[in-house]
Amino acid sequence: MSDAQLRTPFPQRAHAALGDAHLQEALTIATTKFIGLRKESFAGYPAGEALRDRARAIKEATLQHLDRHLERLADNVERLGGHVHWAATGDEARDIILRLCRDRGVRMAVKSKSMATEEIELNDALEAAGVKPVETDLGEYIIQLAHEKPSHIIAPAIHKTKGQVADLFSKELGGRFEADPEVLTAVARKELRQKFLEADMGITGANFAVAETGTIVLVTNEGNGRMVTSLPRIHVAVMGMEKVIPTMTDLMVFLSILARSATGQKLSSYTTLVRGPRQPGEVEGPEELHLILMDNGRMRQIAGTLREALYCLRCGACLNVCPVYRQIGGHAYGYTYPGPIGILLTAMLNGTAAVKDLAHASSLCGACKDVCPVRIDIPRMLVELREHVDREKVAPWSERMVFGLARRVMASPAVFHLGARLARLAQWPFVRNGRLRGLPLFFGQWTRTRDLPPVAARTFSERWKDLGRP
Amino acid sequence: MTTRADFLGSLRREMAKTRGLFEARTASPPPDADLALETVKRQMAERWPEALTRFRTEFERIAGVFHRVGRLEDVPGVVRAIAAEKGARSVLSWHPDALGLDLRQSLGREGLSITVAPDIDPDAEARQSHRAEAAEAEIGVTGADWALAETGTLILVSGRGRPRSTSLLPATHVAVFDRHRLLESLEQVGIVLEALHADPAQRMSGAMINFITGPSRTADIELTLTRGVHGPKEVHAIFVEGR
Numbered sequence: 001m002s003d004a005q006l007r008t009p010f011p012q013r014a015h016a017a018l019g020d021a022h023l024q025e026a027l028t029i030a031t032t033k034f035i036g037l038r039k040e041s042f043a044g045y046p047a048g049e050a051l052r053d054r055a056r057a058i059k060e061a062t063l064q065h066l067d068r069h070l071e072r073l074a075d076n077v078e079r080l081g082g083h084v085h086w087a088a089t090g091d092e093a094r095d096i097i098l099r100l101c102r103d104r105g106v107r108m109a110v111k112s113k114s115m116a117t118e119e120i121e122l123n124d125a126l127e128a129a130g131v132k133p134v135e136t137d138l139g140e141y142i143i144q145l146a147h148e149k150p151s152h153i154i155a156p157a158i159h160k161t162k163g164q165v166a167d168l169f170s171k172e173l174g175g176r177f178e179a180d181p182e183v184l185t186a187v188a189r190k191e192l193r194q195k196f197l198e199a200d201m202g203i204t205g206a207n208f209a210v211a212e213t214g215t216i217v218l219v220t221n222e223g224n225g226r227m228v229t230s231l232p233r234i235h236v237a238v239m240g241m242e243k244v245i246p247t248m249t250d251l252m253v254f255l256s257i258l259a260r261s262a263t264g265q266k267l268s269s270y271t272t273l274v275r276g277p278r279q280p281g282e283v284e285g286p287e288e289l290h291l292i293l294m295d296n297g298r299m300r301q302i303a304g305t306l307r308e309a310l311y312c313l314r315c316g317a318c319l320n321v322c323p324v325y326r327q328i329g330g331h332a333y334g335y336t337y338p339g340p341i342g343i344l345l346t347a348m349l350n351g352t353a354a355v356k357d358l359a360h361a362s363s364l365c366g367a368c369k370d371v372c373p374v375r376i377d378i379p380r381m382l383v384e385l386r387e388h389v390d391r392e393k394v395a396p397w398s399e400r401m402v403f404g405l406a407r408r409v410m411a412s413p414a415v416f417h418l419g420a421r422l423a424r425l426a427q428w429p430f431v432r433n434g435r436l437r438g439l440p441l442f443f444g445q446w447t448r449t450r451d452l453p454p455v456a457a458r459t460f461s462e463r464w465k466d467l468g469r470p
Numbered sequence: 471m472t473t474r475a476d477f478l479g480s481l482r483r484e485m486a487k488t489r490g491l492f493e494a495r496t497a498s499p500p501p502d503a504d505l506a507l508e509t510v511k512r513q514m515a516e517r518w519p520e521a522l523t524r525f526r527t528e529f530e531r532i533a534g535v536f537h538r539v540g541r542l543e544d545v546p547g548v549v550r551a552i553a554a555e556k557g558a559r560s561v562l563s564w565h566p567d568a569l570g571l572d573l574r575q576s577l578g579r580e581g582l583s584i585t586v587a588p589d590i591d592p593d594a595e596a597r598q599s600h601r602a603e604a605a606e607a608e609i610g611v612t613g614a615d616w617a618l619a620e621t622g623t624l625i626l627v628s629g630r631g632r633p634r635s636t637s638l639l640p641a642t643h644v645a646v647f648d649r650h651r652l653l654e655s656l657e658q659v660g661i662v663l664e665a666l667h668a669d670p671a672q673r674m675s676g677a678m679i680n681f682i683t684g685p686s687r688t689a690d691i692e693l694t695l696t697r698g699v700h701g702p703k704e705v706h707a708i709f710v711e712g713r
Contacts, residue, residue, distance in 0.1 A: 026692075033693055060494035067481050074474065080677070086477035138699055139690035155690060162692050181694035189699055196700075197605060213667045223638060223686040223701025230634040230678070231601075241481075248667060249499040252660035255681075263689075266528070266621040270701070271681035281630030281675040283592045283600045299480055303487035 010334060010357035017328040023159055027329050030158040034320040037264025038371065051257050056374040058250050059311035063302065069211040069244045070293060076214025080276025082289035090120035090296045090349075097122065097203070097236055100290060101131045104234060106200040110192075112218065112225040113137035114205030115153060115314055116238045116294065119336045119349060122203070133203075134195045136224040138188050145172045151330030151338065153316040154262050159329055192224070202228035202286065206239040207313070208254060209291070210273075212247045216291065218272040219258060221265075229274050235286040237274075241293050242310040254313065261373040262315040297349040305384045309344040311374040318368035318378060324361050333358060340368040340378045347385055356394045359385040398442035423455045499664045507665040510658050514650075521619040521652040522709065528622030532684030533697065534705050541712040545646055546576035548708050552644060553582055553609055562607035562640055565589040565631025569613050569646065589631035600633065610640035610702070614647040616662060617707065619654045623683040624707060627666075628676030637682060643702040645682075648710045 017023055042048045062069055074084040087093035100106070109131055111117065123144070126133040135144040139156035143149065145168055150156030157165070166179035169187055177187055204225060208217040216237050218225040229235050245251060259265040278285030301307055319325045319339030330338035335354065337345040340362060347355045359382060368378045389395045390403065409419045430436055435451040438444065446452075500506035514521065526536045537548050553561065560583045566572040567589055574584045585603045588596055604610075612632070616625040624645045628634045637643045653659055666673050686701030697703050 030693055054497060057494040058496045060491055061496045064485075064490045064494065067478050067485060070481070071478065084474070086472045086474050088472040088477065088480070092472060136700070137690070138688045142690065155693070157690055158693070160691075162694075165691055181691040181696050184691055185688060185696040185699050192700065193605075197601070213670070221686070222688050222699040224699075226634065226638050226680065227700055230638065246496045247499045248663040249497045249660045251663075252656045253497050256656050265532075265683070267623055267681060267683040269683050269685065269687050271683075273679040273681075275670070275677045275679075277677065279629070279675060279677045280591050281589075282628060282677065283588060283597050283633045284604075284635055285628070285677055293477070295477065295480075299484050302481070302484040307488070307491060 010332070010361070013332040013334060014328045014361070017332040022161065023329055024327070026159050026161070027326055030152070030155060031320040031326045034155075034263070034316070038261055038317055038320070039264075041260040041264040041266070045260065048257060048260065051253055052373055052375060054253050055257055056311065058245060058253060059374055062245055062250075063242065063307070063310060066241070066244070066302070069246055070241060072211040072246075073209055073214060073244050074291075074293070076211070077216075077276065077289070077291050080214050080289075082214070082276050082291055085290060085292045087292055087294045087296070090294070093120050093238060093292050093294050093296070094122055094125045096290075096292055097238075098125060098129050098131075100234065100236065101126070101129060101201065104200065104288075106131055106234065108132045108134060108195065108199045109201040109203050110134050110136050110195050110199040110224075110228050110232060111140070111203045112205075112220060112228045113140050113156070114203070114238060115336065116205040116240055117203060118150060119296065120238070120294075122238075131201075134192070134199065136192050136195070136228065137220075137222060138185060141188055141192065142168065145169070149331065149336075152319060153314055153337070153339070153342075155316070159331070196224075196227040196231050199232045201234040201236060202232040203236045203238070204228055206237050206243050206291075207258070208251055209239060209244045210246070210248055210251055211244050214275060215248075216274040217251060218274070219255075219268045219270070220272070221263075221269045223270055225272050226270055229272060229286070230284050233286055234288045234290070235274070235277070236290045236292065238292045238294060240298055241295055242298055257373045258313055258315055261313070261317045261371065297351075301348050305388070306344055306348050306381055308376050308381065309341065309348060309378075311376055312341050312345070313373055315373055317371040317373065318376075321367040321371050323363055323365060323367070328361075333361070340382070341372075341376065343385070344378065344381050352385060352388050352392065353394045355385060356389045356396075359389055402442070417459075417461070420455055420459050424457070427454050497660075500661060503661070503665040503668040506661045510653070510661050514652055514654070514658075517654060518649040518652045521654045522649065524619035524654070525617050525622060525652065525707075528619065529684070529707055530622075532622050534622060534684055534707055537706060537708045539708060539710055542571055542646075542710050543576075545571055545708055545710065546573055548706075549573065549609065549611060549644060550577060550580065550582070552642060552706060553577075556608065556642060558608035558642065559583055560585070560607045561609045561611060562604055562636050563587065563611040564613060564633070564636055568629075568631040569611065571646070573611060587631050587633045587636065591630075601635070604633065604635045604639045607640045609642045609644060610636040610638075611644045611646065612636050614645045614651055614707070616653050616659065617647050617651050618656070618659055618681075619652060620656060621683055623681050624705070625659065626680050626682065627674050628678040628680070630675045632676065634676070634678050634680070637680065638701050641698060641702055642704045642706065643682070643685075644706040644708060646708045646710060648712070 123133040142157040162179045259268045277289040335346040614624040688699040
């Protein structure tokens with residue numbers, strides 16, 4: 001997200017998205033389709049529910065010995081001839097890659113889809129250093145040509161129509177292309193095939209890393225992940241430290257639910273296991289492999305309120321079911337990771353002040369928790385974040401004042417009854433057609449988009465008392 | 471610059487502050503990987519026919535094209551037919567030792583250009599020329615180390631004479647396998663991989679394992695499913711009955 005867009009407050013960004021009829025349609029179609037595919041996939045997979053429990057337990061158990069697993073991973077990657085780098089911040093991760101580019105004379109880097117490199121805004125840094133970054137996932141390629149950001153974790157360009165993509169390709173690649181996904185995909189294939197063969201460096205994220213074998217695991221559908229790890233002479237993988245899992249046996253548990261949650265596939269087209277750089281008998285594969293293990297705000301959540309968010313597999317299922325995401329889409333959130341899990345990850349990576357508005361961009365309906373493959377209790381953490389932004393006084397003073405007042409009123413029956421009587425008198429100028437509308441001052445922010453039932457002429461407790469019941 | 475010691479030191483300080491959210495265990499790998507592998511092999515020696523049926527169903531569901539032949543010697547005929555259908559002239563193949571079959575002998579005389587992967591430790595020049603040939607090839611013929619019935623997945627281990635790109639760069643991928651390669655579940659794949667990694671230096675010469683589940687696909691433009699975005703547009707599996 002550009003700084004200009006971030007300077008626009010969240011309510012305005014959301015409002016703009018709500019007014020975009022095309023976006024609304026695209027979001028409805030995409031999220032509805034993903035929901036259906038996921039549902040169908042789990043319906044035909046009775047073992048799925050138990051596997052979700054196991055996957056959740058593996059994530060928690062791994063975090064309980066994370067230091068040991070990271071050590072094993074690093075030892076094994078190095079034993080296989082790879083290099084391991086430790087990055088406390090996103091800046092540091094970026095600098096490691098830029099230094100590699102400089103030292104190795106890298107001019108072009110092909111990338112397979114990676115949220116971790118989005119998170120550290122690697123492309124801008126590479127460009128500034130004179131290295132051409134080429135996104136090769138079709139969706140990422142489209143938004144890179146359009147100078148935009150992904151709007152969904154697994155379908156980055158769902159906000160674009162085929163007509164827009166055809167115009168974009170025609171303008172950027174020269175030519176006149178039909179607005180047909182088949183044609184446009186063929187154009188990208190040809191264009192990017194050349195880049196795979198020419199690039200000096202391949203940059204990926206990692207869906208998992210298996211500690212006991214030193215294996216980096218990539219899950220893709222297009223095959224770009226395979227190209228990027230097979231053809232250029234250097235492979236760099238950037239990975240959040242929480243992505244490590246202990247063994248191949250654990251990996252199978254995750255593979256059995258990941259694609260089902262994301263796209264409803266039993267497995268994605270390609271699951272690629274990379275174990276070190278090219279080995280002596282091989283005719284292909286990189287000469288050098290670098291694994292960057294990144295903290296960037298994750299570590300302080302090991303014992304923090306967002307620990308559970310470290311289980312996240314980045315499948316995108318919680319985005320599709322979220323009534324807020326479905327209305328506003330990914331861009332309105334304003335940060336790398338959108339949707340319910342995105343709010344938590346934004347708080348983790350950018351600090352709680354970044355989510356003072358976003359923490360409220362949820363109806364707390366719990367749909368996200370229901371579909372999460374590792375059952376992350378997202379609503380609980382959102383409530384805790386709300387409490388936190390209130391306590392730390394990052395929430396606007398009017399909001400804190402109103403909720404502080406409400407807390408005192410609710411806590412004492414006497415004050416509550418008095419409050420009801422006062423409200424009954426004070427509300428009359430604002431009651432229209434039997435509803436409370438257009439409240440003054442900052443209360444008006446509430447009634448701008450919703451109304452409220454007025455305080456009843458006689459409250460329940462007053463009527464109860466009249467009935468003479470105990 | 472953050473060192474390993476810094477990083478792990480900070481991590482341990484954070485870890486010391488909490489005992490975690492609940493008591494939890496990771497999945498347990500088999501205590502003896504080789505023994506577990508033997509059990510899988512014994513199971514599959516009996517259950518392979520069901521696994522093959524399931525493999526075919528799942529493979530076709532994801533747009534794979536399934537063929538069944540009696541003997542290894544029948545494979546070139548299937549490759550020839552695929553090439554004729556595609557109008558393809560150039561075929562790239564794993565080395566005969568890895569594939570169990572030399573396509574040059576059977577197809578080379580029929581106007582098809584057959585490139586076979588080197589099985590010696592290749593030097594820079596050999597690597598460069600293989601890449602150029604791979605980039606041009608229209609059909610890639612490989613073996614499959616395992617065929618997973620549950621998902622219709624072909625699993626290929628890279629290595630000497632078994633390049634990664636044979637199943638990636640050509641627009642059509644053809645994989646050859648027999649009943650000894652069939653597995654029924656991801657759980658069994660886990661056992662097989664644990665056994666493979668129990669002694670990787672001896673058991674795998676390459677650095678990459680690919681699970682291939684159908685052709686390359688994308689739905690990034692208006693969620694319209696399109697095949698062959700970067701990898702193969704078509705994947706064929708040839709099951710060889712013999713032995």
